Amino acid sequence: MLLSNETMNIGFVRKVEALSGTSVRRCFQCGKCSAGCPMASFMEHPPNRVVRLLQLGQWERVLAGRSIWYCASCETCATRCPNKVNLAAIMDALRKLSWDADGPSKESFVQLANRLFIDNIRTYGRQYELRLGAVFNVKSGQFMKDLLLGPKLLSRGKLKMFHSKNKNVGEIENIFARIEEMRKKGEAP
Amino acid sequence: MTPSKKLLNYAYYPGCSLHASAKEYDISTRGVCKVLKIGLEEVPDWLCCGATPAHNVDELLSLSLCAKNLSLADEVEGDLAVVCAACFSRLKTTQHHLRHNDVQRKQVETAIAAPAPLGKKVKHMLEILAKDYGLDKLANAVTRPLTGLKVACYYGCLLTRPPDVPELDCVEAPTIMEDVLNAVGAETVSWSHRLECCGANFTLSRPGVVLQLSNAILDSAKAAGAECILVACPLCHGNLDIRQKEIEEGYNTHYNMPVFYITQMVGLAVGVPATRLGLESMMVNPLPLLKGKKLL
Numbered sequence: 001m002l003l004s005n006e007t008m009n010i011g012f013v014r015k016v017e018a019l020s021g022t023s024v025r026r027c028f029q030c031g032k033c034s035a036g037c038p039m040a041s042f043m044e045h046p047p048n049r050v051v052r053l054l055q056l057g058q059w060e061r062v063l064a065g066r067s068i069w070y071c072a073s074c075e076t077c078a079t080r081c082p083n084k085v086n087l088a089a090i091m092d093a094l095r096k097l098s099w100d101a102d103g104p105s106k107e108s109f110v111q112l113a114n115r116l117f118i119d120n121i122r123t124y125g126r127q128y129e130l131r132l133g134a135v136f137n138v139k140s141g142q143f144m145k146d147l148l149l150g151p152k153l154l155s156r157g158k159l160k161m162f163h164s165k166n167k168n169v170g171e172i173e174n175i176f177a178r179i180e181e182m183r184k185k186g187e188a189p
Numbered sequence: 190m191t192p193s194k195k196l197l198n199y200a201y202y203p204g205c206s207l208h209a210s211a212k213e214y215d216i217s218t219r220g221v222c223k224v225l226k227i228g229l230e231e232v233p234d235w236l237c238c239g240a241t242p243a244h245n246v247d248e249l250l251s252l253s254l255c256a257k258n259l260s261l262a263d264e265v266e267g268d269l270a271v272v273c274a275a276c277f278s279r280l281k282t283t284q285h286h287l288r289h290n291d292v293q294r295k296q297v298e299t300a301i302a303a304p305a306p307l308g309k310k311v312k313h314m315l316e317i318l319a320k321d322y323g324l325d326k327l328a329n330a331v332t333r334p335l336t337g338l339k340v341a342c343y344y345g346c347l348l349t350r351p352p353d354v355p356e357l358d359c360v361e362a363p364t365i366m367e368d369v370l371n372a373v374g375a376e377t378v379s380w381s382h383r384l385e386c387c388g389a390n391f392t393l394s395r396p397g398v399v400l401q402l403s404n405a406i407l408d409s410a411k412a413a414g415a416e417c418i419l420v421a422c423p424l425c426h427g428n429l430d431i432r433q434k435e436i437e438e439g440y441n442t443h444y445n446m447p448v449f450y451i452t453q454m455v456g457l458a459v460g461v462p463a464t465r466l467g468l469e470s471m472m473v474n475p476l477p478l479l480k481g482k483k484l485l
Contacts, residue, residue: 074346074386113394117242127205
């Protein structure tokens with residue numbers, strides 16, 4: 001199939017290319033990314049097909065699917081691409097677009113984990129693993145998940161019962177606020 | 190000992206895991222540095238680097254959190270020593286972006302309300318041991334060579350990737366872990382899965398992914414004749430060690446494969462007391478193996 005600006009939805013492709021700093025159009029579908037991808041077997045569209053769908057204007061299928069959320073960010077694809085397409089960065093860009101659109105994907109567990117992780121930084125400054133696991137279990141409705149692991153980790157000192165906030169948590173909040181402000185003014189993606 | 194009296198001095202960024210689930214990595218890092226007279230001063234008020242979740246959905250946030258950490262690190266003298274492979278990768282990636290992308294640099298400077306901190310050299314502990322301290326000197330510091338111990342050195346994803354960023358070693362065929370281990374007398378095995386992903390942070394959201402990928406890694410190490418695995422990343426350790434029993438049950442197999450941090454193994458060889466290596470924190474008990482090899 002011949003690619004044209006119409007068939008590929010050039011507006012969306014340009015958006016992804018601007019966010020990722022890499023070319024979607026340069027991919028010639030050798031499939032090396034999918035061959036080395038440890039997560040390909042969990043995806044409905046392996047990495048090379050994600051790029052192909054973008055080239056064919058079918059970006060809605062990509063954003064609605066679970067493939068982008070099943071990428072582990074191992075960067076094997078970006079390392080091995082013969083055309084220097086940074087697919088790992090494309091995955092980041094697609095996740096951001098899906099995330100900003102409030103997650104059309106049904107893959108909610110990965111998104112929930114990301115949300116809680118980032119919230120922890122904003123609230124405490126550092127990760128608080130016990131809270132991360134406990135809140136994830138409650139919010140994902142998996143109350144029994146890793147329940148037997150908890151006491152073993154606690155007894156080895158691998159989970160902390162209590163966690164204090166960083167002294168500079170106000171400065172950290174300012175970073176979040178300034179980024180939000182830049183976005184409101186259209187000065188940052 | 191005051192830092193200035195030591196030959197090598199670093200600012201130290203432990204990262205979140207090292208204060209909890211990977212505390213043995215922190216304890217053994219400090220133990221090794223004390224014995225080798227490498228000065229470490231923790232960066233004051235460091236914050237989470239954002240790890241994978243931040244850059245997955247918000248690159249600007251990820252870059253800004255790392256830039257803030259690099260700014261804080263500037264308050265301490267010396268290069269920045271990092272031990273967690275994920276923190277290392279994020280901090281190096283941030284410097285790479287700030288150097289090569291003016292638009293992003295300006296956005297980050299606005300976010301942290303400070304100039305982009307680019308002066309600090311970020312170094313992984315492996316690099317400090319192999320290059321700054323030096324392999325010959327490390328070999329000379331050995332008091333208890335790890336003779337006869339067969340080790341599978343596991344790099345995982347973020348020590349060497351993406352290309353052009355970590356500058357630690359060759360991106361597809363690194364040897365720095367083996368070099369360090371050979372210097373302290375251990376035998377390293379040749380195996381297939383040393384750069385494959387363990388499933389990383391899916392341990393929280395989709396542990397089934399971790400069980401499958403980490404099982405393949407354990408299986409490969411065992412097939413190569415390894416008696417233990419060596420890692421440099423808290424997430425790799427969590428997946429291979431903490432979830433190993435679950436993997437054995439799920440795949441009806443048996444590994445009993447201790448998973449050590451690089452600093453635990455080097456510490457053992459250079460005479461860090463066993464009580465300062467955090468061996469008791471490991472889920473797969475390493476004592477039978479170490480006692481069997483007369484290393485304890």
